[in-house]
Structure formats: C-alpha cells, structure tokens
Amino acid sequence: MISSGKDAIYSSPLGQVSDFRFDENVAEVFPDMIQRSVPGYNTIVDAIGQMAGRYVQAGTQLYDLGCSLGAVSLAASRYIQVPDCKIIGVDNSKAMVERCQRHIQAFKSAVPIEVICDDLQNVAIQNASMVVMNFTLQFIEPGQRQAIIQGIFDGLKPGGILVLSEKIRHPSEQGNELLIELHHEFKRRNGYSELEISQKRTALENVMKTDSFEEHAKRLQQAGFSDVILWFKCFNFTSIVAIK
Numbered sequence: 001m002i003s004s005g006k007d008a009i010y011s012s013p014l015g016q017v018s019d020f021r022f023d024e025n026v027a028e029v030f031p032d033m034i035q036r037s038v039p040g041y042n043t044i045v046d047a048i049g050q051m052a053g054r055y056v057q058a059g060t061q062l063y064d065l066g067c068s069l070g071a072v073s074l075a076a077s078r079y080i081q082v083p084d085c086k087i088i089g090v091d092n093s094k095a096m097v098e099r100c101q102r103h104i105q106a107f108k109s110a111v112p113i114e115v116i117c118d119d120l121q122n123v124a125i126q127n128a129s130m131v132v133m134n135f136t137l138q139f140i141e142p143g144q145r146q147a148i149i150q151g152i153f154d155g156l157k158p159g160g161i162l163v164l165s166e167k168i169r170h171p172s173e174q175g176n177e178l179l180i181e182l183h184h185e186f187k188r189r190n191g192y193s194e195l196e197i198s199q200k201r202t203a204l205e206n207v208m209k210t211d212s213f214e215e216h217a218k219r220l221q222q223a224g225f226s227d228v229i230l231w232f233k234c235f236n237f238t239s240i241v242a243i244k
C-alpha cells in the first residue's frame, strides 16, 4: 500500500479557488484523496489487475496512461503471468512521476515498469495488448479525445483491450443531479466538509469536462472496438472495457 498524507487541500476558505492541478500538494496526498473521492477505487484498480492477468499477451506492452503514483501499473504487475512483457506508465505531472518512480523501485515488480514524464499524446502506443486510462481522459480537452482513442485502438493487437474509467455526466438533468448528490454524500461520509466538497467542485469545473456513457461508447465504437462493456458503475463513476 502506498502511504502518504491526509487530503486537507480544500479545508480552509480560499479567496479564489484556482483550477485543479496535479501539483506537489495533490501528489503528496493523492492516495487519500482518490480513495475518499472515487467510490470503488480499490475495487476498480484490483479488477484492472485481474484483467491484465487475463488479457496481457506474451511479448507485448501494457500502457498505463495518466499513471499518477502507479497504482494500476503495480496491480497489473502482480497478475501478469506471461513472459517478456513491459508496463509503460505515462504522466505529465513531474510531482506524480517522481513519486511513482520511487514506489516502483521499492515494490520490485517482476514485470519491468518504465515511467515516462510526458503528455500522453506524445507517446505512440505500440505492440500493446492492454491500455488503461483510469480517470485520465476526463482531464483532456474533449476535441482531442477521439484522436487519442483512435491511437490506442491502432496500437492494440487483435484481442487487446482498453480499460477506460471515467466520471460521467448523466444525460437527464434530474438523473445527473441525483448521481452528483449521492457522490457528495459518499464524500461527506468519508470526512469531507461542505466547504471541501464545494471548493473542489469549483476547482474541477474548468479542467474536467465529463461525457455521458453514450458519448464514450460512441467514440469507442467509432474507433473500431468490437465490444464495449460497462463493467463497473457506482453513482457517476464508471469503468468500461473495450475489446479490439
């Protein structure tokens, strides 16, 4: 388990709430932040590891795009049994990548893990049997999303998979409000105050533009994926596996 500090980033009133960034302050408390903010996070990460055990093919690569501290890469490395594989983690936050490299060194994975500090759009997907974007696509400009999914599809081997986890927007206003309210209640029960919840919501407003499940499914099908499976959903948090 990766240990770090408790998330109190939005606990005091901020005169002006600036846009959310994956900087030093966030990286330092990230394990606590994501577990208290994303319903089912541990379940999702472990199940992605299980899928790596099932779908990663010998002699191929697994890409963990937006790897943060490497939770998905490390989970996958625990399950992969086939030979000559490599895991490539990519993140454009220096603060995350530095910590990720330290965790990976300490863990001593049997599968080699390389961590690249770059925009994921600069990394070509090659010889891949599995690509994971665990709550990353939502931070990328909507206009760039189709090209990214297409690049992933093109770099996957036949039978390869993309696991795409995203916070979604429900198409109807009343449904969307219900899912947001249930998520906020989840955060309250995990110790976040009303101030923390509302300041974080403001911070995320400009940087996290969510799509509906239908928009994700359409994008994946347009890229060429033959099967799109919603395998996890809790409130407005979902994870999809798309099979080539």
Ligand SMILES: C[S@@+](CC[C@H](N)C(=O)[O-])C[C@H]1O[C@@H](n2cnc3c(N)ncnc32)[C@H](O)[C@@H]1O
Pocket: 022, 034, 045, 065, 066, 067, 068, 069, 070, 071, 072, 090, 091, 092, 093, 096, 118, 119, 120, 121, 133, 134, 135, 136, 139, 140
């Ligand atoms: C919510 S976190 C992902 C959590 C992580 N996948 C996990 O399972 O613990 C989103 C990550 O995506 C990274 N990110 C956002 N946009 C990116 C981009 N264009 N290229 C690379 N990384 C990006 C952020 O720096 C951040 O670490």
Ligand SMILES: O=C(O)C(=O)C[C@]1(C(=O)O)C=C[C@@H](O)C=C1
Pocket: 033, 034, 037, 038, 135, 167, 200, 204
């Ligand atoms: O806190 C929220 O409301 C979120 O949307 C959670 C979320 C995410 O989905 O990526 C947002 C930012 C942090 O990286 C951790 C989790």
